[in-house]
Amino acid sequence: MPDIEVNGIRLEYAEQGTGQPIVFVHGVLNDLRSWKDQIEVFGSKYRAVALSCRYYYPNEAISDDADLSLDTLVDDLAAFLRALHLAPAHLVGASNGGFACLLLALREPGLVRTLVLAEPPVLPVLGVSAPPKPHQILKLLVRSPKAAMAVIRFGARGIGPASRAFKRGDDEQGLQIFATAVLGRKAAANLTEFMRRQMHDNVRPFKARLRAGFPPFSETDARSIRVPTLLVTGEDSAPVLHRITDKLERLMPRVERFDIPNASHLMYEDNSEAFNGAVLAFLSRNRDMKAAPLNQ
16 A cells, blocks of 8 residues: 655555546545545546545554644645645545645645535634533524534434543544444444454544544634535434534535435445435546636
Protein backbone atom coordinates (compact mmCIF):
# COMPACT_ATOMS: atom_id res chain seq x y z
CA MET A 1 0.00 0.00 0.00
CA PRO A 2 1.53 3.38 -0.96
CA ASP A 3 2.16 6.16 1.54
CA ILE A 4 3.22 9.78 1.43
CA GLU A 5 4.60 12.24 3.97
CA VAL A 6 2.53 15.35 4.65
CA ASN A 7 2.89 17.79 7.53
CA GLY A 8 5.61 15.66 9.11
CA ILE A 9 3.67 12.36 9.17
CA ARG A 10 3.22 9.50 6.71
CA LEU A 11 -0.29 8.68 5.51
CA GLU A 12 -1.16 5.41 3.79
CA TYR A 13 -3.66 5.34 0.97
CA ALA A 14 -5.19 3.12 -1.71
CA GLU A 15 -5.54 4.20 -5.32
CA GLN A 16 -7.11 2.84 -8.49
CA GLY A 17 -7.99 4.24 -11.91
CA THR A 18 -7.31 7.39 -13.90
CA GLY A 19 -9.16 10.57 -14.73
CA GLN A 20 -10.66 13.22 -12.47
CA PRO A 21 -9.59 12.56 -8.85
CA ILE A 22 -12.16 11.43 -6.30
CA VAL A 23 -10.90 11.21 -2.72
CA PHE A 24 -12.65 9.21 0.01
CA VAL A 25 -12.25 10.38 3.62
CA HIS A 26 -13.34 7.95 6.34
CA GLY A 27 -15.28 8.40 9.57
CA VAL A 28 -14.18 8.66 13.17
CA LEU A 29 -13.96 4.91 13.85
CA ASN A 30 -12.88 3.76 10.40
CA ASP A 31 -9.94 3.93 8.02
CA LEU A 32 -9.30 3.51 4.31
CA ARG A 33 -10.63 -0.07 4.48
CA SER A 34 -14.17 1.25 4.92
CA TRP A 35 -14.20 2.21 1.22
CA LYS A 36 -13.59 -1.34 -0.03
CA ASP A 37 -16.96 -1.28 -1.88
CA GLN A 38 -16.13 2.02 -3.61
CA ILE A 39 -12.50 1.97 -4.77
CA GLU A 40 -12.93 -0.50 -7.63
CA VAL A 41 -16.32 0.84 -8.73
CA PHE A 42 -15.22 4.46 -8.84
CA GLY A 43 -11.75 3.52 -10.11
CA SER A 44 -13.34 2.38 -13.36
CA LYS A 45 -14.35 5.99 -14.14
CA TYR A 46 -12.14 8.20 -11.95
CA ARG A 47 -8.80 8.31 -10.19
CA ALA A 48 -10.16 6.92 -6.92
CA VAL A 49 -8.08 7.49 -3.78
CA ALA A 50 -8.88 6.52 -0.18
CA LEU A 51 -6.59 7.66 2.61
CA SER A 52 -6.23 6.76 6.25
CA CYS A 53 -6.11 9.98 8.26
CA ARG A 54 -3.40 10.85 10.77
CA TYR A 55 -3.02 8.18 13.51
CA TYR A 56 -5.64 5.91 11.94
CA TYR A 57 -4.81 2.34 10.96
CA PRO A 58 -2.34 1.45 9.51
CA ASN A 59 -0.55 4.74 10.17
CA GLU A 60 1.60 5.70 13.15
CA ALA A 61 -0.29 5.25 16.45
CA ILE A 62 -1.31 8.15 18.67
CA SER A 63 -0.35 8.39 22.35
CA ASP A 64 -3.07 7.62 24.88
CA ASP A 65 -3.35 11.14 26.32
CA ALA A 66 -3.15 13.16 23.09
CA ASP A 67 -5.96 15.11 21.43
CA LEU A 68 -6.60 15.08 17.69
CA SER A 69 -8.28 18.20 16.37
CA LEU A 70 -10.41 18.28 13.27
CA ASP A 71 -8.37 21.28 12.14
CA THR A 72 -5.27 19.04 12.03
CA LEU A 73 -7.08 16.53 9.82
CA VAL A 74 -8.26 19.32 7.50
CA ASP A 75 -4.70 20.62 7.17
CA ASP A 76 -3.48 17.09 6.43
CA LEU A 77 -6.17 16.60 3.79
CA ALA A 78 -5.19 19.83 2.03
CA ALA A 79 -1.51 18.83 2.06
CA PHE A 80 -2.40 15.32 0.83
CA LEU A 81 -4.34 16.69 -2.14
CA ARG A 82 -1.47 18.97 -3.08
CA ALA A 83 1.25 16.35 -2.61
CA LEU A 84 -0.48 13.84 -4.92
CA HIS A 85 -1.63 16.52 -7.40
CA LEU A 86 -5.27 15.63 -6.81
CA ALA A 87 -6.76 19.11 -6.65
CA PRO A 88 -9.35 20.09 -7.50
CA ALA A 89 -10.86 16.81 -6.31
CA HIS A 90 -14.31 15.38 -5.85
CA LEU A 91 -14.39 14.75 -2.09
CA VAL A 92 -16.51 12.01 -0.51
CA GLY A 93 -16.49 12.26 3.27
CA ALA A 94 -18.21 10.03 5.79
CA SER A 95 -19.17 11.32 9.24
CA ASN A 96 -16.11 13.01 10.80
CA GLY A 97 -14.44 12.83 7.39
CA GLY A 98 -17.42 14.64 5.91
CA PHE A 99 -17.01 17.46 8.42
CA ALA A 100 -13.31 17.67 7.45
CA CYS A 101 -14.23 17.90 3.75
CA LEU A 102 -16.83 20.58 4.51
CA LEU A 103 -14.25 22.67 6.38
CA LEU A 104 -11.75 22.27 3.56
CA ALA A 105 -14.32 23.50 1.02
CA LEU A 106 -14.92 26.52 3.27
CA ARG A 107 -11.25 27.35 3.82
CA GLU A 108 -9.66 26.32 0.52
CA PRO A 109 -12.37 26.06 -2.15
CA GLY A 110 -9.79 25.84 -4.91
CA LEU A 111 -8.94 22.31 -3.77
CA VAL A 112 -12.51 21.05 -4.12
CA ARG A 113 -14.53 20.31 -7.27
CA THR A 114 -17.59 18.78 -5.57
CA LEU A 115 -18.60 17.50 -2.14
CA VAL A 116 -20.41 14.32 -1.13
CA LEU A 117 -21.16 14.39 2.60
CA ALA A 118 -22.45 11.29 4.35
CA GLU A 119 -23.98 12.54 7.60
CA PRO A 120 -21.25 14.89 8.85
CA PRO A 121 -21.76 15.56 12.60
CA VAL A 122 -21.80 19.35 12.22
CA LEU A 123 -23.29 20.09 15.63
CA PRO A 124 -21.98 23.70 15.56
CA VAL A 125 -24.35 24.56 12.69
CA LEU A 126 -27.19 23.87 15.15
CA GLY A 127 -25.61 26.31 17.57
CA VAL A 128 -24.26 23.71 19.98
CA SER A 129 -20.79 22.48 20.85
CA ALA A 130 -19.67 18.92 21.58
CA PRO A 131 -20.63 18.26 24.29
CA PRO A 132 -23.49 20.79 24.20
CA LYS A 133 -23.78 23.38 26.97
CA PRO A 134 -27.12 23.84 28.80
CA HIS A 135 -27.69 27.39 27.51
CA GLN A 136 -27.09 26.18 23.94
CA ILE A 137 -29.71 23.46 24.35
CA LEU A 138 -32.21 25.95 25.75
CA LYS A 139 -31.75 28.25 22.75
CA LEU A 140 -32.06 25.31 20.36
CA LEU A 141 -35.26 24.17 22.10
CA VAL A 142 -36.80 27.53 21.30
CA ARG A 143 -35.64 27.56 17.67
CA SER A 144 -36.00 23.90 16.77
CA PRO A 145 -37.51 21.55 19.37
CA LYS A 146 -37.06 18.42 17.21
CA ALA A 147 -33.38 19.11 16.70
CA ALA A 148 -32.90 19.92 20.38
CA MET A 149 -34.51 16.67 21.51
CA ALA A 150 -32.38 14.71 19.05
CA VAL A 151 -29.22 16.34 20.44
CA ILE A 152 -30.31 15.69 24.04
CA ARG A 153 -31.04 12.02 23.36
CA PHE A 154 -27.76 11.52 21.52
CA GLY A 155 -25.82 13.10 24.36
CA ALA A 156 -27.65 11.14 27.05
CA ARG A 157 -27.52 7.78 25.28
CA GLY A 158 -24.31 8.11 23.29
CA ILE A 159 -21.58 10.68 23.84
CA GLY A 160 -22.04 11.01 27.62
CA PRO A 161 -22.02 7.35 28.68
CA ALA A 162 -19.46 6.42 26.00
CA SER A 163 -17.05 9.11 27.24
CA ARG A 164 -17.47 7.92 30.83
CA ALA A 165 -16.76 4.33 29.79
CA PHE A 166 -13.59 5.40 28.00
CA LYS A 167 -12.42 7.41 31.02
CA ARG A 168 -12.66 4.35 33.26
CA GLY A 169 -10.73 2.29 30.71
CA ASP A 170 -13.64 0.22 29.36
CA ASP A 171 -13.08 0.67 25.63
CA GLU A 172 -15.33 -2.24 24.71
CA GLN A 173 -18.35 -0.77 26.44
CA GLY A 174 -17.57 2.71 25.16
CA LEU A 175 -17.50 1.47 21.58
CA GLN A 176 -20.72 -0.49 21.99
CA ILE A 177 -22.56 2.48 23.52
CA PHE A 178 -21.38 4.85 20.81
CA ALA A 179 -22.13 2.43 17.98
CA THR A 180 -25.64 1.81 19.30
CA ALA A 181 -26.34 5.55 19.60
CA VAL A 182 -25.12 6.28 16.06
CA LEU A 183 -26.24 3.18 14.19
CA GLY A 184 -29.25 2.04 16.20
CA ARG A 185 -29.57 -1.16 18.21
CA LYS A 186 -30.23 -3.46 15.29
CA ALA A 187 -27.36 -2.23 13.11
CA ALA A 188 -24.94 -2.12 16.06
CA ALA A 189 -25.83 -5.69 17.02
CA ASN A 190 -25.32 -6.87 13.44
CA LEU A 191 -21.95 -5.26 12.78
CA THR A 192 -19.72 -7.56 10.78
CA GLU A 193 -16.41 -8.76 12.16
CA PHE A 194 -14.72 -6.59 9.52
CA MET A 195 -16.46 -3.47 10.84
CA ARG A 196 -15.76 -4.36 14.48
CA ARG A 197 -12.09 -4.85 13.68
CA GLN A 198 -11.90 -1.35 12.22
CA MET A 199 -13.51 0.10 15.34
CA HIS A 200 -11.03 -1.61 17.65
CA ASP A 201 -8.06 -0.73 15.44
CA ASN A 202 -9.04 2.95 15.60
CA VAL A 203 -10.31 3.39 19.15
CA ARG A 204 -7.30 5.47 20.23
CA PRO A 205 -7.62 8.19 17.54
CA PHE A 206 -11.40 8.08 18.09
CA LYS A 207 -10.98 8.91 21.77
CA ALA A 208 -8.50 11.63 20.85
CA ARG A 209 -11.09 13.15 18.49
CA LEU A 210 -13.76 13.03 21.21
CA ARG A 211 -11.49 14.93 23.58
CA ALA A 212 -10.74 17.61 21.00
CA GLY A 213 -14.36 18.42 20.07
CA PHE A 214 -15.34 20.40 16.96
CA PRO A 215 -14.27 23.76 15.54
CA PRO A 216 -16.87 26.46 14.87
CA PHE A 217 -19.08 26.19 11.80
CA SER A 218 -21.87 28.73 11.48
CA GLU A 219 -24.94 29.16 9.30
CA THR A 220 -23.02 31.84 7.44
CA ASP A 221 -20.23 29.36 6.77
CA ALA A 222 -22.72 26.87 5.31
CA ARG A 223 -24.25 29.51 3.05
CA SER A 224 -20.83 30.51 1.74
CA ILE A 225 -19.90 27.09 0.32
CA ARG A 226 -20.44 27.30 -3.44
CA VAL A 227 -19.28 23.91 -4.69
CA PRO A 228 -22.00 21.46 -5.75
CA THR A 229 -22.82 19.26 -2.76
CA LEU A 230 -24.64 15.97 -2.33
CA LEU A 231 -25.91 15.23 1.17
CA VAL A 232 -26.43 11.52 1.80
CA THR A 233 -28.25 9.99 4.75
CA GLY A 234 -28.99 6.47 5.90
CA GLU A 235 -32.67 5.68 6.39
CA ASP A 236 -32.00 4.15 9.83
CA SER A 237 -29.38 6.59 11.11
CA ALA A 238 -29.57 8.47 14.41
CA PRO A 239 -32.19 11.28 14.35
CA VAL A 240 -29.58 13.89 15.31
CA LEU A 241 -27.67 13.19 12.08
CA HIS A 242 -30.85 13.68 10.06
CA ARG A 243 -31.57 16.99 11.82
CA ILE A 244 -28.04 18.24 11.05
CA THR A 245 -28.45 17.21 7.40
CA ASP A 246 -31.83 18.94 7.26
CA LYS A 247 -30.17 22.16 8.44
CA LEU A 248 -27.32 21.92 5.94
CA GLU A 249 -29.83 21.25 3.14
CA ARG A 250 -31.70 24.45 4.00
CA LEU A 251 -28.55 26.56 4.19
CA MET A 252 -26.18 25.40 1.44
CA PRO A 253 -26.86 27.11 -1.90
CA ARG A 254 -25.93 24.31 -4.35
CA VAL A 255 -27.17 21.19 -2.65
CA GLU A 256 -28.87 17.92 -3.49
CA ARG A 257 -29.94 15.17 -1.10
CA PHE A 258 -30.34 11.42 -1.35
CA ASP A 259 -31.58 9.04 1.35
CA ILE A 260 -30.16 5.51 1.25
CA PRO A 261 -32.81 2.87 2.08
CA ASN A 262 -32.11 -0.01 4.45
CA ALA A 263 -28.95 1.66 5.70
CA SER A 264 -27.47 3.03 8.90
CA HIS A 265 -24.76 5.67 9.34
CA LEU A 266 -22.49 3.17 7.52
CA MET A 267 -24.62 3.53 4.38
CA TYR A 268 -21.68 3.09 1.98
CA GLU A 269 -21.23 -0.41 3.44
CA ASP A 270 -24.83 -1.29 4.37
CA ASN A 271 -26.21 -0.51 0.91
CA SER A 272 -23.20 0.17 -1.26
CA GLU A 273 -25.13 -0.32 -4.50
CA ALA A 274 -27.56 2.51 -3.73
CA PHE A 275 -24.80 4.71 -2.32
CA ASN A 276 -22.49 4.20 -5.29
CA GLY A 277 -25.30 4.78 -7.78
CA ALA A 278 -26.37 8.04 -6.15
CA VAL A 279 -22.80 9.38 -5.97
CA LEU A 280 -21.92 8.35 -9.52
CA ALA A 281 -25.05 10.05 -10.85
CA PHE A 282 -24.23 13.23 -8.92
CA LEU A 283 -20.64 13.23 -10.19
CA SER A 284 -21.81 12.69 -13.76
CA ARG A 285 -23.97 15.81 -13.50
CA ASN A 286 -21.02 17.82 -12.17
CA ARG A 287 -17.97 16.44 -14.01
CA ASP A 288 -17.31 19.74 -15.75
CA MET A 289 -17.62 21.87 -12.63
CA LYS A 290 -14.66 24.22 -12.21
CA ALA A 291 -13.24 24.93 -8.78
CA ALA A 292 -12.14 28.29 -7.43
CA PRO A 293 -8.55 29.33 -8.27
CA LEU A 294 -5.98 27.28 -6.34
CA ASN A 295 -3.96 28.86 -3.54
CA GLN A 296 -0.48 27.44 -4.11
